[in-house]
Amino acid sequence: MKPIEYFENRIINYDCLKVIPHIPNGSIDLIVTDPPYSLGYEFANDKLSYEKQKEFMDCYCKEFYRVLKPNGTVVIFMSQEMSHYLYFVLKQLTFVWQNEIVWNRDGGQMPTKKLGVCHEMIMIWTKGEQHKTFNLDDIRVQSKYAETDKRLNPKGKNPGDVWYVPALFGKKIERITENGKAIHPTQKPKEIIYPLVSAYSVLNDIVLDPFIGLGTTAIVCKNLGRKYIGIEKDKKYVDVALSLLSEVN
Numbered sequence: 122m123k124p125i126e127y128f129e130n131r132i133i134n135y136d137c138l139k140v141i142p143h144i145p146n147g148s149i150d151l152i153v154t155d156p157p158y159s160l161g162y163e164f165a166n167d168k169l170s171y172e173k174q175k176e177f178m179d180c181y182c183k184e185f186y187r188v189l190k191p192n193g194t195v196v197i198f199m200s201q202e203m204s205h206y207l208y209f210v211l212k213q214l215t216f217v218w219q220n221e222i223v224w225n226r227d228g229g230q231m232p233t234k235k236l237g238v239c240h241e242m243i244m245i246w247t248k249g250e251q252h253k254t255f256n257l258d259d260i261r262v263q264s265k266y267a268e269t270d271k272r273l274n275p276k277g278k279n280p281g282d283v284w285y286v287p288a289l290f291g292k293k294i295e296r297i298t299e300n301g302k303a304i305h306p307t308q309k310p311k312e313i314i315y316p317l318v319s320a321y322s323v324l325n326d327i328v329l330d331p332f333i334g335l336g337t338t339a340i341v342c343k344n345l346g347r348k349y350i351g352i353e354k355d356k357k358y359v360d361v362a363l364s365l366l367s368e369v370n
């Protein structure tokens with residue numbers, strides 16, 4: 122075990138299952154992470170069998186429980202099918218279910234013989250009965266009826282659990298590319314991470330993302346004045362993440 126300061130504001134290039142065991146018990150305020158979920162991409166652990174996937178989830182979720190502070194929140198992106206597996210893994214560890222955001226991210230290429238898959242799940246659980254932090258005012262959205270219904274909260278309404286944020290398909294400017302090709306196949310838009318970090322943490326809180334890819338969670342944390350701990354197995358992604366982070370003041 123190492124003191125928490127050792128990990129703060131670092132992106133560690135290693136296997137998270139070997140790094141997290143060195144993070145002290147009850148030291149993390151919030152986990153926001155987008156693990157591999159067997160979509161078959163070329164990065165580590167994205168082609169696991171269902172059995173191996175479950176073992177993998179068991180391992181990282183167990184550690185998530187240990188490192189979170191009491192009533193800390195864990196936010197995990199997951200595919201529709203795998204979210205059912207993950208539900209039972211988290212439940213068994215005595216995490217408490219809070220919400221499941223249906224992230225409408227639009228579709229990329231659409232199938233012709235069935236409906237297109239346009240949403241992913243974002244599962245939100247706590248270590249304890251309720252969130253340690255929930256900054257509703259920081260994530261309110263404008264109501265459709267704001268103009269006509271004066272009874273509504275002028276600060277906006279609770280955003281609910283269906284969020285529309287287009288993914289970085291195609292040539293979106295935020296997508297990091299090399300010779301016209303995306304460097305990371307599943308880079309997440311910062312727009313979907315901002316409200317999650319804003320809602321469930323306060324200034325100087327410590328946010329862990331052990332599958333950080335190009336550093337999206339860390340960039341958001343740095344912009345919002347949160348401390349981050351990022352872990353990523355692939356050096357190519359870590360190098361890009363560090364370079365992007367160096368551009369944030």
Ligand SMILES: C[S@@+](CC[C@H](N)C(=O)[O-])C[C@H]1O[C@@H](n2cnc3c(N)ncnc32)[C@H](O)[C@@H]1O
Nearest residue numbers: 136137155164165308309332334335337353354
């Ligand atoms: C779905 S991607 C995360 C993308 C990230 N949200 C972004 O915006 O760039 C999952 C990442 O986990 C990494 N990974 C897989 N297994 C890992 C492990 N055991 N330890 C650390 N990183 C791992 C992969 O290399 C991949 O970059």
